[in-house]
Amino acid sequence: MARAVDEVPVGAVVVRRGRLVAEAHNLTRTLSDPTAHAEVIALRRASLRLGDWRLPETTLYVTLEPCAMCAGAVVLGRVRRVVYGTPDPKAGMAGSLGNLLQDPRLNHRCEVTASISVERAGALLRSFFQEKRR
Secondary structure, eight states: OOOSSOSOOOEEEEEETTEEEEEEEOOHHHHTOTTOOHHHHHHHHHHHHHTOSOOTTEEEEEEEOOOHHHHHHHHHTTOSEEEEEEOOTTTOTBTTSOBGGGOTTSSOOOEEEOOSSHHHHHHHHHHHHHHHHO
């Protein structure tokens, strides 16, 4: 089955006070932009909609554990909480390879709820990469 978008299937949403503020999915291939991860795009959209680069009352929900770039953006944006579906043992920086989100040396730390949908999110990602190898 062909995919409508040839992107790694990672999605992210930003929620504030129980309301959806922004949503995004990876666009790195579509935009030829290594920074176009779902988390970064969702944070940009949330900041624009809320009119502030600081997002202290928000929660970021994401399919895959954030990488170093995305974790850095979360810390810089002062996001209160990150919830992710499945760990990323090759690039994850919310517990797998390191934990930028809770590093005491940084000026902000956020709550992390890890691995809430390991099987489901993991299966989606495995399926995508298996299809790419064919």
